[in-house]
Amino acid sequence: MTSPSVPTAPEPFRFPVAARYAGMASSPLKDIFALAARKDVVSFAGGIPDPALFDLDVVASCYEWVLAHQGHRALQYGVSEGELELREQAARRLSRDLPTHASQIRVTSGSQEGLFVVAQALLEPGDVVLVESPTYLAAVQAFAVHGARMIGVETDDDGVVPEALDEAIRTHRPRMVYLIPTFQNPTGRTMPAERREAVAEVLLRTDVPLIEDDPYGALSFSGSTWAPIASLPGMSERTLLLNSMSKLMSPGVRIGWMRAEGSILDTLAVAKAAISMQSSVVDQLTVARYLETADLDAHVATVSAVYRERRDAMATAIAPVLPAGAHVTHPEGGMFLWASLGEGYDAQRMLADAVAAGVAYLPGWSFFADHPDLSSMRLSFVTHSPEVIEDAVGRLGEVIAQHGQR
Amino acid sequence: MTSPSVPTAPEPFRFPVAARYAGMASSPLKDIFALAARKDVVSFAGGIPDPALFDLDVVASCYEWVLAHQGHRALQYGVSEGELELREQAARRLSRDLPTHASQIRVTSGSQEGLFVVAQALLEPGDVVLVESPTYLAAVQAFAVHGARMIGVETDDDGVVPEALDEAIRTHRPRMVYLIPTFQNPTGRTMPAERREAVAEVLLRTDVPLIEDDPYGALSFSGSTWAPIASLPGMSERTLLLNSMSKLMSPGVRIGWMRAEGSILDTLAVAKAAISMQSSVVDQLTVARYLETADLDAHVATVSAVYRERRDAMATAIAPVLPAGAHVTHPEGGMFLWASLGEGYDAQRMLADAVAAGVAYLPGWSFFADHPDLSSMRLSFVTHSPEVIEDAVGRLGEVIAQHGQR
Numbered sequence: 001m002t003s004p005s006v007p008t009a010p011e012p013f014r015f016p017v018a019a020r021y022a023g024m025a026s027s028p029l030k031d032i033f034a035l036a037a038r039k040d041v042v043s044f045a046g047g048i049p050d051p052a053l054f055d056l057d058v059v060a061s062c063y064e065w066v067l068a069h070q071g072h073r074a075l076q077y078g079v080s081e082g083e084l085e086l087r088e089q090a091a092r093r094l095s096r097d098l099p100t101h102a103s104q105i106r107v108t109s110g111s112q113e114g115l116f117v118v119a120q121a122l123l124e125p126g127d128v129v130l131v132e133s134p135t136y137l138a139a140v141q142a143f144a145v146h147g148a149r150m151i152g153v154e155t156d157d158d159g160v161v162p163e164a165l166d167e168a169i170r171t172h173r174p175r176m177v178y179l180i181p182t183f184q185n186p187t188g189r190t191m192p193a194e195r196r197e198a199v200a201e202v203l204l205r206t207d208v209p210l211i212e213d214d215p216y217g218a219l220s221f222s223g224s225t226w227a228p229i230a231s232l233p234g235m236s237e238r239t240l241l242l243n244s245m246s247k248l249m250s251p252g253v254r255i256g257w258m259r260a261e262g263s264i265l266d267t268l269a270v271a272k273a274a275i276s277m278q279s280s281v282v283d284q285l286t287v288a289r290y291l292e293t294a295d296l297d298a299h300v301a302t303v304s305a306v307y308r309e310r311r312d313a314m315a316t317a318i319a320p321v322l323p324a325g326a327h328v329t330h331p332e333g334g335m336f337l338w339a340s341l342g343e344g345y346d347a348q349r350m351l352a353d354a355v356a357a358g359v360a361y362l363p364g365w366s367f368f369a370d371h372p373d374l375s376s377m378r379l380s381f382v383t384h385s386p387e388v389i390e391d392a393v394g395r396l397g398e399v400i401a402q403h404g405q406r
Numbered sequence: 407m408t409s410p411s412v413p414t415a416p417e418p419f420r421f422p423v424a425a426r427y428a429g430m431a432s433s434p435l436k437d438i439f440a441l442a443a444r445k446d447v448v449s450f451a452g453g454i455p456d457p458a459l460f461d462l463d464v465v466a467s468c469y470e471w472v473l474a475h476q477g478h479r480a481l482q483y484g485v486s487e488g489e490l491e492l493r494e495q496a497a498r499r500l501s502r503d504l505p506t507h508a509s510q511i512r513v514t515s516g517s518q519e520g521l522f523v524v525a526q527a528l529l530e531p532g533d534v535v536l537v538e539s540p541t542y543l544a545a546v547q548a549f550a551v552h553g554a555r556m557i558g559v560e561t562d563d564d565g566v567v568p569e570a571l572d573e574a575i576r577t578h579r580p581r582m583v584y585l586i587p588t589f590q591n592p593t594g595r596t597m598p599a600e601r602r603e604a605v606a607e608v609l610l611r612t613d614v615p616l617i618e619d620d621p622y623g624a625l626s627f628s629g630s631t632w633a634p635i636a637s638l639p640g641m642s643e644r645t646l647l648l649n650s651m652s653k654l655m656s657p658g659v660r661i662g663w664m665r666a667e668g669s670i671l672d673t674l675a676v677a678k679a680a681i682s683m684q685s686s687v688v689d690q691l692t693v694a695r696y697l698e699t700a701d702l703d704a705h706v707a708t709v710s711a712v713y714r715e716r717r718d719a720m721a722t723a724i725a726p727v728l729p730a731g732a733h734v735t736h737p738e739g740g741m742f743l744w745a746s747l748g749e750g751y752d753a754q755r756m757l758a759d760a761v762a763a764g765v766a767y768l769p770g771w772s773f774f775a776d777h778p779d780l781s782s783m784r785l786s787f788v789t790h791s792p793e794v795i796e797d798a799v800g801r802l803g804e805v806i807a808q809h810g811q812r
Contacts, residue, residue, distance in 0.1 A: 076658050122423065
C-alpha cells in the first residue's frame with residue numbers, strides 16, 4: 001500500500017549564482033573572526049587599528065570644514081578619476097619617492113576596490129597571478145573571482161626570492177605579479193633595497209607588470225621608510241602602485257588610490273565607473289583636507305611608536321613559548337607578526353583550545369595560494385596594550401606546549 | 407642604398423587590458439557631457455540634482471552628530487552587509503510597501519555598485535539580460551563587462567509590453583530581467599498597477615528573476631507612489647530591489663541598498679566584500695541618522711514640487727516646437743522627459759548645432775541595447791529654472807526646425 005500523497009510546499013525560488021561565487025556562502029575566515037570577537041577572548045586575529053589612536057577630532061573638523069565650505073560640491077556627483085584635491089595630495093606624498101602628477105592618480109574606495117579595479121582592467125579567466133607565499137589572500141580574492149589562478153612564489157626573510165620569481169615567470173607566464181614589499185601582510189617582512197633591485201631586474205627582463213600594494217609602508221618603527229619598487233629605474237610605467245588611508249587615518253572612510261602611467265589610466269577610470277561610478281565625494285574631499293592641513297606624518301609617528309611598544313611586547317612574550325625549530329618574524333613596521341611552529345603543529349586545529357584559553361590568532365593556511373604551512377599563524381600586535389599582549393601570549397604558550405606533547 | 411639605421415626609442419610598456427575593456431578608453435557619453443559642460447550651454451544632458459535643493463545643513467549636522475557620538479565606530483572597519491542602523495532605516499522605508507527586515511538589506515556604494523554586485527553574483531559570460539527598450543545603458547554597463555548580452559524588449563507608454571517580454575523570455579532564455587518601473591530613465595514613464603501585475607505574471611510563470619531598479623520612485627509629482635513589482639504576490643523572493651539615496655538626499659555620499667530574500671543574501675555579501683569590503687562607515691551612519699531624524703518625505707516633497715514646475719515648463723515649451731509625428735513622454739515624477747522626433751531626424755547629428763545654439767541634451771541612441779531610435783533624445787528637466795528651460799527649449803526648437811527642412 002502506498003502512502004497517501006501529501007501536498008508539499010512549493011520549492012522556494014533560488015537565484016542562479018555565478019560560478020565565481022558558487023559555494024561561497026561565507027568564508028572560513030569569517031567564522032574565525034566571529035569566534036575571535038567573543039568578549040572573553042583577546043584577539044590577535046584581525047588587522048584592526050586601535051580606535052583609541054584615531055585622529056578623531058581632526059578628522060571630524062575636516063568633515064565639518066568640507067561641508068561648510070564645499071558642501072554643495074561634496075553632496076553632488078563627482079568624477080570617476082577622483083576629486084582633484086585628493087589626487088594632488090596623493091601625488092604630493094608619492095612624489096617623495098617617485099615623481100607623480102595628480103593626473104596619474106586614480107581614487108578608489110579603499111585598497112580592496114583598488115585591487116578589484118586592477119582585476120577588472122587586466123585579468124582574463126585562466127590568467128596566472130604570481131603572489132608571495134604567503135600573501136594576503138583575502139585581498140587577492142578580487143583576482144580569484146575574475147577566474148585568475150594564484151601561484152605562490154618562494155619567500156625568505158627578505159621577501160620574494162628573485163630566482164624563484166624568475167623561474168615561476170618562465171614556467172607560468174603570469175599576467176601580473178602581486179607583491180606587498182613593505183611590512184607585508186601576513187608576515188610583517190620587508191624587502192631590503194637590494195632585494196627590490198633584484199626583483200625589478202627580473203620584472204624588467206621578463207616584461208611582466210607589477211601590482212605593488214603598499215598600505216603599511218608609512219607605519220615604520222625605525223623611522224626608515226622604503227621607496228617602492230615602482231620608483232626603481234624603468235619600473236614606474238609597468239607598476240600599478242596602491243596606497244590606502246585605512247591604516248594611516250581610518251579604515252571606515254574607505255579611501256585609497258593607485259598610481260599608474262600611460263593609457264592604462266583610462267582603462268582604470270572606465271573600470272572604476274562601471275564598478276561604483278565614483279568614490280564618496282564627501283569622504284574624498286575630507287581626506288584631501290586632512291592631508292592638506294593635518295600633520296599626517298606626526299600622527300603616523302605617534303601611532304607607530306605605540307605599535308612598536310606592542311610589537312616589542314609580543315616579540316618578547318612569544319620567544320620563550322615557541323617550540324624548538326619554530327620561526328618567528330621580527331617586523332620593523334606594520335601590524336603583523338608571523339610565527340611558524342614547525343612540524344607536528346596544526347594552527348587551525350589548535351585554535352579551539354586557544355580560544356578556550358581566551359586568545360585568538362589567524363591560522364596561517366589561509367594566506368597560501370598553494371602548499372600551506374599548517375603550523376603557521378598570523379598575530380596582529382596593534383590592537384591591545386603590552387600588558388594584555390603579555391598575558392594572552394603567555395596563555396597561548398600553554399596551549400602550544402600542550403599541543404607539542406601530543 | 408639603405409638609410410643608416412637610426413636608434414629608436416624603446417617601446418613604452420603597455421599593460422595587458424582585459425577584453426571586457428578593450429577599446430573602451432573613454433565613452434561617447436563622456437564626450438557629450440564634456441560638450442554639455444561648456445559655460446555657454448544650458449545642459450539637459452545629465453541627471454544632475456539641483457544642488458540648491460540639497461538639504462545641506464541637515465546633512466552636515468548628521469555628519470557632525472555621527473562623528474561626535476559614534477566617531478570611533480564611524481572611522482573603524484564595518485561589515486560587508488552594511489551598518490545595522492542603516493539597514494533598519496532602509497527596511498522601515500521599504501516596509502511601507504513590502505514587509506522587510508534589516509537582515510534582508512545589503513548596503514552598496516550607490517546603485518551603480520548595487521548593479522555591479524548583482525552582476526558579480528549572478529552573471530556568467532554569454533548570459534542574456536532582458537532590458538527595456540530604451541533603458542539606462544550606462545548603468546547596465548555593469549552587466550556588459552561581465553560578458554552579458556543585453557536584449558531590448560518592446561515598451562509602450564505603460565512600460566515594458568508583457569507579451570513581448572513573454573516572447574523574449576521564450577526566445578532568449580535570459581538569466582534575468584532588468585526593469586526600472588517608476589519614472590524610468592531615460593523615458594520618465596511609469597508602469598501602472600495592472601501592467602506590473604501582468605509583468606509579474608510572466609516572470610512567475612517563466613521563473614525568471616527580476617532586477618528592479620527604483621532610484622526615482624519617491625520623486626512623485628502627484629503625491630501618488632507605486633508599490634514595487636517585488637511587492638506583488640510571489641515576487642519578493644525572486645526580485646532584487648535596488649534603492650539609492652542619490653536622487654533623494656545626495657549623489658555625492660554614494661549610498662544605496664538592495665533588498666533580497668534567502669540564500670542569495672549571503673552571495674551578495676561575499677561579492678560586496680570582494681569588490682570593496684564595505685561602504686564608507688561614516689557615510690552609512692550619517693545616512694542612517696538622516697533617515698532617522700530628518701523628514702525625508704517632506705524634503706522629497708519640496709524637491710518634487712520644484713521639479714514638477716520644471717517638468718511643466720519643459721512640457722509646455724517643447725510641445726509647440728516638436729515636428730508633426732513626434733512623440734514626447736509626460737513624466738509624473740523623476741528627472742527625465744523623452745522625445746522622439748520621428749523619421750528623418752538624427753539627434754546625434756543635430757547635437758552640434760544645438761550646442762552651437764547654447765543647448766544640450768543626450769541623444770537617445772545610447773539607451774538602446776539594439777535597434778536604436780536615432781531621432782530620440784533624453785532631456786533632464788531638474789537642473790534649471792523654468793525661465794532658463796523655456797528659453798533654451800525655444801532655441802532647441804529652432805534647431806529642430808532647421809533640421810526638419812533638410
